[in-house]
Amino acid sequence: MSDAQIFRPESAEQLLETMSWLVSEKMPVNLQGRGSKRLIGNPDRSATTLDLSAFTGISLYEPEELVMSAGAATPMAEINKALDQAHQMLAYDPPNFASLLGLADKESGSLGGMIATNLAGPRRIKAGSARDHFLGFQAVSGRGEAFKSGGRVVKNVTGYDLSKLMAGSWGTLGAMHQVTVKTLPRPEKSRTVLVQGVDADEARTIMSAALNSPNEVSAACWLPKSLAERSDVDIFRHLNNSCVALRVEGPGPSVQYRCKILRDRFKSEGKIEELHTSNSARFWREIRDVSPFAAKIDDRVIWKISVAPTAGPAILSQLSNLKNAEGFLDWAGGLVWLAVDAPKMGAESLVRDAVNRHGGHATLIRGPEKLRREISIFHPQPTPLAALSRRLKDNFDPFGLLNPNRMYPGT
Template sequence: MSTLLKPETVDHVRDVVAWAAAEETPLELVGSGSKRSMGRPGNAAHTLDMSAFSGISLYEAEELVLSAGAGTPIAGIYAALQEQQQELAFEPPDYGPLLGLPEGAGTLGGVLAANLAGPRRIKAGAARDHFLGFTAVSGRGELFKSGGRVVKNVTGYDLCKVMAGSWGTLGAMMQVTVKVLPAAEKLRTVLVFGCDAVQGVAALTQALQTPYEVSAAAWVPQTVAAHSNVGYVRESGASVAAIRIEGPGPSVEYRCATLRDQLAPFGATEELHGHNSAAFWREIRDVRPFAEPGDTRVVWKLSVPPQSGAKLATALAAVVDGEFYVDWGGGLIWLAVPEAGTGGNEAVRAAVAESGGHATLIRAPAELRSAVPVFQPQDPGLARLSQRLKEGFDPRGILNPGRMYPGV
């Protein structure tokens, strides 16, 4: 019989996990359930709903630190941060609409467990880089913690790093602490029109090699630009390379003006101000180009060396009849492939094997996510380490087993 278990206390969680370990029955960990269709499909009979661990327990803006229940809705976190003009600098994306769900769902724990990061990844890092501490129950039913509530800490192994991006396979997190940072005073985006992918990434690279602290660098083809809600982008009739500049007002103006001069040889330039900039980068962040209603294409996320990105994506898209755009200055490729066969799995894996990096199947029907690897297959040495790490935390394999790799 399938049961939904919703623990409300630490002892509840320990009890449920110890029971499941004794019974050797897998548990599916969920917060709000917004990322349930990501990863390899499981067959857990029981669902461990962590949403009762909700609420901000500590927020000291001047100390740049916030602690909350892992099940705290991310929307609530944003609201609290906004009051103090702060933010999660890693800019967590909202894949809701991409996955056919409403926007604005998700929990803080989910963002961390999936190690998400938005366009600011290139400057500010990912969830892992802002994750300071947690308490969790391991697959042994034991309460354990790591880290703390200070931003600088090397006491013991940094288990926050492995919990980030572990997709609930190592422990059920209850309290989490993250570093928060001031939101920028001003935000602008320099646009360069009409470059192909390779030229576009060359423009992004040049911008990223300046001292102007570019906080996001993306390139979208004309087909993608045409669907933007930002007029300057949609009506350009061209591909768009976009470079975001944030910071104190006078500095942003200076840096934008200088960058526009320097990038002029690549094509006509334009500048988006605050509101349009925010809207554009939300689209990039949340993969909105592939999230239109009725779009059932398979969506891949490829993280590769930035200089390989444009060429790799152009060649790959031609092979799999796909559409793509580029973020992280060339290092992140969002690729949509017609839903047929293996969704381009072989071609994607071959391309990544050559360039280095990894590809993750972000949107695909459950059958495809069962049939082909969702996460990048690992070299044997690394795969063995992953397997043993899993056993160290969850020897009976009851926490989201197989969500990332078979047997992990």
């Protein structure tokens, strides 16, 4: 059976039947929810697609219980709309990479896809990532068996926490069809304090001091001048400078009070500006979605690099000699977004070496098809860890049918 085909089960029973049949045929499949992350990872996918897009709809949402259950392929747009109406949010700032990846559909992602890729935006440093808000799921394994884990309550240590394992497994362990997540109240107010004219090293000190203060800073990033200019928020057009941005959220009086403390604290470091409600929200949406590198204005290769916060500026400086290299820092320095012109292997070995020196990992988020075929997308693991991951994979998917090679060769 070499012809490309798509299976689109419409119920849990159909999904189980389909998977059992795929197992009996030992036929590898490419799992797809809404396809918003299809351009991330090795482009060589199975000819057969298991389309999960029929699993949609919010089946339970109890805002006062802080819980929501939904079909795994429920569009994020639908999730966000329901959350908005109840003044709630997914606290980890789920990013939307549609513009970064150059997709036509700007609202294409699904809740299940967000979890399976374990992404998070600027609030990661305070609230955690998708995995920290993922309470339970129902899925079918690569053995063709239905299984579930977790529940609908926040506090649960009954059995192994398979939700953590499924989050960030990029569909290589099971096909999730129903997911339950923790929701949280949206902060009443949000403001952002900008400190201008600081380089990455100075930014490191400022961000660290801000986060180590009791002011509950919920996001901290640094942009060089060239990338600050790419913002659509008015003030940045006249800024003509690099800047650190510190976000403060909460009840109105508290936000004003804390912003004042931060302004006073850092006014000797650089010129201070403050973004209020809508500008603040807009700015952090841009950071969250990596808009400074949006595909329509930028065609460089994009690396996402996670390191200790103090290592961020060092990584940037070590990689600054690469052709057309440019980067900014999120997560108070712990996340480096790097754009680089790298026709030869995406500068992979240099990026990996720099990261390995500090401890952390680098993931290729955007790159031409040929490059994504040639290099490892995810950070290679030390042998014992890789062997363990491999054994885990084998215990969920012994024939390697689910998203083969999507994460690592052989998984």
